[in-house]
Every structure is written in structure tokens, then in C-alpha cells.
Amino acid sequence: MFDLKLIRENPEDFDRDMSRRGLEPQSGHIIDLDRRHRTAQTALQEMQNRRNAASKAIGQKMKAGELEAAEELKNEVAALKEKMAETEEEQRRLGEELDTLLATLPNRPAPDVPDGEDEAANVCVRSWGTPTSFDFTPRQHFELGEDLGLMDFDAAAKLAGSRFVVMRGQVARLHRALAQFMIDLQTWEHGYLEIAPPFLVRDQALYGTGQLPKFSDDLFRTGEGYWLIPTAEVPLTNLAAEEILEEDVLPQRFTALTPCFRAEAGASGKDTRGMLRQHQFEKCELVSIAHPDHSEEEHERMTACAEAVLQKLELPYRVMVLSTGDMGFAARKTYDIEVWLPGQNLYREISSCSNCSDFQARRMRARFRAKGEKATRFVHTLNGSGIAVGRALIAVMENHQRADGTIAVPQALRPYLGGMDMVGGDA
Incomplete structure (x- = not known):
């Protein structure tokens, strides 16, 4: 497997090493999957934080007798729960796709390894x-x-x-x-x-x-x-x-x-x-x-x-x-x-x-x-x-x-x- 940070920072070097192994450029697809996976992770965390805050606010609104506001928050939490399930599934799918791709790529050759097909x-x-x-x-x-x-x-x-x-x-x-x-x-x-x-x-x-x-x-x-x-x-x-x-x-x-x-x-x-x-x-x-x-x-x-x-x-x-x-x-x-x-x-x-x-x-x-x-x-x-x-x-x-x-x-x-x-x- 590979250091994703290193691939993001030096995609040309990674593609050159994969080319030495007889493979097509890989960095573009890897970086795209990684970006989408990290975006889903961030979105999921933000929704979790908002759900927690809204759930806490529901009790406060109920105590204050603000029943209409509490009901709106309940609807928001329900919508967040549904959206979180979708985002969690997307995060899982992208993570699996990224891991599968990386698991099938060979190690990067050392600089002093001779290039050749066989x-x-x-x-x-x-x-x-x-x-x-x-x-x-x-x-x-x-x-x-x-x-x-x-x-x-x-x-x-x-x-x-x-x-x-x-x-x-x-x-x-x-x-x-x-x-x-x-x-x-x-x-x-x-x-x-x-x-x-x-x-x-x-x-x-x-x-x-x-x-x-x-x-x-x-x-x-x-x-x-x-x-x-x-x-x-x-x-x-x-x-x-x-x-x-x-x-x-x-x-x-x-x-x-x-x-x-x-x-x-x-x-x-x-x-x-x-x-x-x-x-x-x-x-x-x-x-x-x-x-x-x-x-x-x-x-x-x-x-x-x-x-x-x-x-x-x-x-x-x-x-x-x-x-x-x-x-x-x-x-x-x-x-x-x-x-x-x-x-x-x-x-x-x-x-x-x-x-x-x-x-x-x-x-x-x-x-x-x-x-x-x-x-x-x-x-x-x-x-x-x-x-x-x-x-x-x-x-x-x-x-x-x-x-x-x-x-x-x-x-x-x-x-x-x-x-x-x-x-x-x-x-």
C-alpha cells in the first residue's frame, strides 16, 4: 500500500514509478477517489455535529414550551439521520473502491532498479x-x-x-x-x-x-x-x-x-x-x-x-x-x-x-x-x-x-x- 499524502503531493513521481512497472498513470483516479472519500467524511462529521446540537436543543425547547420550534428540530434531525445514512454508505463505497485499487498496485521500484519488461x-x-x-x-x-x-x-x-x-x-x-x-x-x-x-x-x-x-x-x-x-x-x-x-x-x-x-x-x-x-x-x-x-x-x-x-x-x-x-x-x-x-x-x-x-x-x-x-x-x-x-x-x-x-x-x-x-x- 501507499502513502496517500505522498501521492497527492507528488503525483508525477508516482505515475512514473507505476509506468516503470508497466502500468498506466494511476494518480488521477487515486486522488479523485481520495478527495471524494475525504469530502464524504467531512460532510458526515458536520452532520453528526449538527444532529447532536439539534437533539440537545430539542430538550431545551420542550422545557421552554416552544413546541413548534422543537418539532422543527425533530424534523431536521430525522432528515439529517436519513442524509447521514446515505453519506455513510457513500463514504464506505468510496473507501472500498480506493482500498481495492491500491491493493492491486505493485510496490514502487527503487531508483537503482533497472528498467525492463522481463x-x-x-x-x-x-x-x-x-x-x-x-x-x-x-x-x-x-x-x-x-x-x-x-x-x-x-x-x-x-x-x-x-x-x-x-x-x-x-x-x-x-x-x-x-x-x-x-x-x-x-x-x-x-x-x-x-x-x-x-x-x-x-x-x-x-x-x-x-x-x-x-x-x-x-x-x-x-x-x-x-x-x-x-x-x-x-x-x-x-x-x-x-x-x-x-x-x-x-x-x-x-x-x-x-x-x-x-x-x-x-x-x-x-x-x-x-x-x-x-x-x-x-x-x-x-x-x-x-x-x-x-x-x-x-x-x-x-x-x-x-x-x-x-x-x-x-x-x-x-x-x-x-x-x-x-x-x-x-x-x-x-x-x-x-x-x-x-x-x-x-x-x-x-x-x-x-x-x-x-x-x-x-x-x-x-x-x-x-x-x-x-x-x-x-x-x-x-x-x-x-x-x-x-x-x-x-x-x-x-x-x-x-x-x-x-x-x-x-x-x-x-x-x-x-x-x-x-x-x-x-x-
Whole structure:
């Protein structure tokens, strides 16, 4: 959501930012709705004041025996009551229309975000490691997993349909080790507080982080009206909803290892083989509730925390700053970390780290109070993957594969696997 005062004072700036997001000018309609809404509010308040004064005067006129004047006041109060009902309905309708419009508009991009319609305009800001090369033709993760008998997509399809997998034995254990390694790294070394949140949330939580109302088709809903979380960003960020925090507790840094559920409504025909795009996957999520003056610094820190996972797993990657056309709805600026997948001979996204500024905080009324000040300010919220477990499994399998189809276990994971150094064979 947005600061209406800022839109009224700088409509051209707002329209320029929406244009960078590929939208038509919005300020004129917003300002008109806001003006009419505030006019109705003022009129309603004036009528309430007049009704109260007239009601009080009725008793005085009755006591004074001025029955005709009292009757005129009664008629005025009755007319005011009817007019107030109409004005109150108009105020409600205009408020809903304004809120609906604002709720469907994306966050304003930061000035240094590259302009562009899609991922083609993304800019690489740094890379780490050299793309893995082999003296044999590398295979994709699903080929490796199926040949080892440790990934079964047919069994998963029988149970749940497409975009699921059954992992067995050493691959299932490697997947679990990756998840444990990530949550330990983010808590022990990077100072995030581990949270075990609900996996089911209400409408308001998804509205607060920006998934509702616009992206309901990407979500799974239960028959009881709950939503399955698409990412732990939703419950973690909403821990600050409706709160007024003290300045000295910022930043708050949370992490959670949870399953994530996504309908992938817009992914028809994309990545249908393997584990790259699943309806159910696990992710180690990072969330920061930050002071507005320090959110850019926090964004860099969070991205570095996600990068550390890949470095310890010896996985080449690059960091991209996303263009205005490729950036998520709630983000002001996003870094995508793309890991090298030799089986595809491509870099693929494995983590997104976004600074949402006060966009989500306004939706969920998450505020803080600076020392010595009575007024409150909105916090800034940030979220990132630290990282997606399934995609990390894919990257480990493909980058550490051997010619015989076995997979070397990175040194960082071996303590979580009882010292096991190879997946496949007799390991």
C-alpha cells in the first residue's frame, strides 16, 4: 500500500514509478477517489455535529414550551439521520473502491532498479565460482535420481498427480541433511531466530504480504477457509502485524524451515520434468523487520547470508538485480541468486531476496516508535530464501555428479550424513 499524502503531493513521481512497472498513470483516479472519500467524511462529521446540537436543543425547547420550534428540530434531525445514512454508505463505497485499487498496485521500484519488461533486462552484479565442467556429458538431476532408483516421479503422480516426487533412501536423506544444514547455518552463524510457524493462515495474513487479493490462483485453499502457505515469508512477516515495536529491538531477524505449497497456475508447460517447479517443496526462509534507515544495508546482509549456503556447498552462482518487469509484486528491489546447473547448462534461480520497504508494513500496520517520539513510523520488511531445499538438492546432484552416476557429498553436509561422502553405489 501507499502513502496517500505522498501521492497527492507528488503525483508525477508516482505515475512514473507505476509506468516503470508497466502500468498506466494511476494518480488521477487515486486522488479523485481520495478527495471524494475525504469530502464524504467531512460532510458526515458536520452532520453528526449538527444532529447532536439539534437533539440537545430539542430538550431545551420542550422545557421552554416552544413546541413548534422543537418539532422543527425533530424534523431536521430525522432528515439529517436519513442524509447521514446515505453519506455513510457513500463514504464506505468510496473507501472500498480506493482500498481495492491500491491493493492491486505493485510496490514502487527503487531508483537503482533497472528498467525492463522481463528477465532479459536483469543485471548481473557479481558471480562466485566457475561453472562446473566435466570430461563426460553431465546429466540432469532427475536422470541421476531415477537411474539410482532414489527418485520416483511415477509413484508421486499415482499419489498426487504431476509436480510431485517421491524421494527414497540416500537422496531423501541428502534432502533432509540440506534442510538441517541451512537452518543451522542461518541460526548459529547468521543470528536469525528460528521460528516454527503455522502452515495454514487466514486471508488477512496473505493480504498483509501481498499475495491476496491479486494472486489467489497461485495458492491452495482448504475447505475450512484456511490457505496453505506459499512461503514462510507469510507467517514470519505477519509476526509484526498490528504491532508497535520499540526502535531498539530492530532489526528482528526470523528464519523458518517449512513446507511451501504453490498451485503454479501460470507455469503450464514449464519445467514439467524433475523437481525444479513443484506444488510442494521445503524452504529455509529469512525475514527481517528493519528500521527504514537501515533496510538497504539489511538487504545486502540477507543476500550474503543466502549466498553463504551455496559457497559452503561449493556451488557456482551469480547474483542478479531484477528489472522492474521481473520483480515481485511487493518488492522495491530484488536480488535473485542463480545457481549453475550443468545438466541444463544454465543458471537457474535458487533464492530471491527482496526489500519491500514499507509496502507490506502499511498493509499489516506494522510500526515502530523511535526513542523520545510519540508518533509511530512503519517498519521496513525484507524476505529471502536461505535457501530452497529442493533446488539445492538439484544443484548438489548435478554439480557433484560423477561419470558412474554417483554423487559426491560436499564436505559441509557430511556431518549431517554420518560421514557419508557419496550418494549411490555402496556408500
